[in-house]
Amino acid sequence: MEQKIFVTRTSMPPYEEFAEMIKPLWNTHWLTNMGKYHQELEQKLREYLQVEQLSLMVNGHMSLEMAIQAMQFPEGSEVITTPFTFVSTTHAIIRNRLKPVFCDIKPTDFTIDESKMEALITDKTVAIVPVHVYGNICNVEEIGRIAAKHGLTVIYDAAHAFGETYKGKGIGSFGDASVFSFHATKVYNTIEGGAVASASPDLYQKLYNLKNFGILNENVIADIGANAKMNEFAAIMGLCNLRYVQDNIKIRKKKVQLYNEQLADLSCVRTPEFSQPDVVYNYAYYPVVFATAEYRDIVYDRLKEENIYSRKYFYPLTSDADCFGDRYSTCALDVARDISARVLVLPLYPDMDDDVIVEIAQDIHKISGQAGM
Numbered sequence: 001m002e003q004k005i006f007v008t009r010t011s012m013p014p015y016e017e018f019a020e021m022i023k024p025l026w027n028t029h030w031l032t033n034m035g036k037y038h039q040e041l042e043q044k045l046r047e048y049l050q051v052e053q054l055s056l057m058v059n060g061h062m063s064l065e066m067a068i069q070a071m072q073f074p075e076g077s078e079v080i081t082t083p084f085t086f087v088s089t090t091h092a093i094i095r096n097r098l099k100p101v102f103c104d105i106k107p108t109d110f111t112i113d114e115s116k117m118e119a120l121i122t123d124k125t126v127a128i129v130p131v132h133v134y135g136n137i138c139n140v141e142e143i144g145r146i147a148a149k150h151g152l153t154v155i156y157d158a159a160h161a162f163g164e165t166y167k168g169k170g171i172g173s174f175g176d177a178s179v180f181s182f183h184a185t186k187v188y189n190t191i192e193g194g195a196v197a198s199a200s201p202d203l204y205q206k207l208y209n210l211k212n213f214g215i216l217n218e219n220v221i222a223d224i225g226a227n228a229k230m231n232e233f234a235a236i237m238g239l240c241n242l243r244y245v246q247d248n249i250k251i252r253k254k255k256v257q258l259y260n261e262q263l264a265d266l267s268c269v270r271t272p273e274f275s276q277p278d279v280v281y282n283y284a285y286y287p288v289v290f291a292t293a294e295y296r297d298i299v300y301d302r303l304k305e306e307n308i309y310s311r312k313y314f315y316p317l318t319s320d321a322d323c324f325g326d327r328y329s330t331c332a333l334d335v336a337r338d339i340s341a342r343v344l345v346l347p348l349y350p351d352m353d354d355d356v357i358v359e360i361a362q363d364i365h366k367i368s369g370q371a372g373m
């Protein structure tokens with residue numbers, strides 16, 4: 001490939017449209033602190049995502065940190081979560097002085113294995129933080145049942161699930177809160193950005209304060225907050241991109257179908273199905289699972305030589321991150337470890353040429369043949 005092909009490429013609105021929209025900022029000089037566009041985007045995203053409350057934040061990670069902080073769990077409490085995720089999920093728990101307890105995932109859709117969850121619950125467990133990984137939806141019904149039975153809070157990491165629905169309901173309407181990421185690499189972006197969705201006006205108010213240093217009013221600083229506000233340039237980018245996101249998702253779906261067709265006859269590669277019942281997907285990522293870890297690594301290296309930069313999302317497991325050492329004793333994570341060693345996310349974005357997909361698939365065929373797979 002002459003040009004480098006990365007795992008994703010930011011979707012941008014037409015330049016003139018964005019330039020026109022930011023012009024008023026040169027009159028108002030109001031650039032941040034819950035300005036006009038921040039408020040407008042909150043309203044529009046509430047409708048688009050079909051959620052009752054939505055607090056915009058500076059990024060997905062701070063959305064997670066703030067959502068967890070807002071729940072005011074006692075220090076040292078345990079949180080059941082998945083190790084098969086971006087390290088942000090785990091960091092957000094630990095930075096809140098809580099202990100992650102890692103639960104294995106399912107081999108089918110790579111989400112947390114709810115059947116292994118109850119065995120991990122102790123008298124210190126306060127919450128579950130599952131991840132809708134690659135846009136595959138967790139078993140929200142069973143997780144809801146377990147949480148209700150044990151009095152646990154559920155905060156979904158929905159960073160990959162922008163705009164998805166389950167049984168006709170916005171995916172952000174499940175659990176006590178759901179966190180979205182609007183990073184430049186996501187299906188929908190505000191350059192950097194994120195949000196916490198919930199059904200709770202109290203949580204919305206709490207987050208409003210927390211993201212602005214915990215300031216309640218000019219005289220009262222009610223919480224130990226942070227600065228996690230989305231600025232007006234980012235909010236305007238979000239307003240522009242919202243006009244195109246639905247079309248982009250349709251294009252993504254077609255590209256996923258093309259990949260699937262092109263790779264269909266390779267028995268040593270498992271392509272994504274996106275076939276959970278009652279789910280409308282956003283086709284955020286194209287993860288394939290190879291027959292062996294060695295084969296995955298060969299394909300990764302060989303594609304790189306061809307200027308194609310696939311990614312090993314999510315390897316290593318976050319439970320194995322160097323910075324944690326062996327601080328968090330890990331339970332049996334056999335499935336997560338196995339998938340993490342064999343998965344590769346191939347390039348996928350709306351303005352990617354179909355020819356590139358065909359070429360990547362041909363490369364994988366060629367590499368498979370040569371590797372005797």
Ligand code: T4K
Binds near residue numbers: 086157159181194
């Ligand atoms: N929870 C989950 C499950 C997540 O996946 C994430 C983020 C979060 C929480 C936290 O949300 P944020 O705080 O990020 O809003 C990328 C993203 O930075 C990260 O947002 C994302 N998950 C993660 C899965 O992927 P890297 O380290 O792989 O990014 P990077 O810089 O290598 O970029 C990947 C490719 O994207 C580049 O090769 C080219 C393309 N790209 C990148 C940037 C920065 C663009 O086209 N434009 C850009 O501006 O983490």
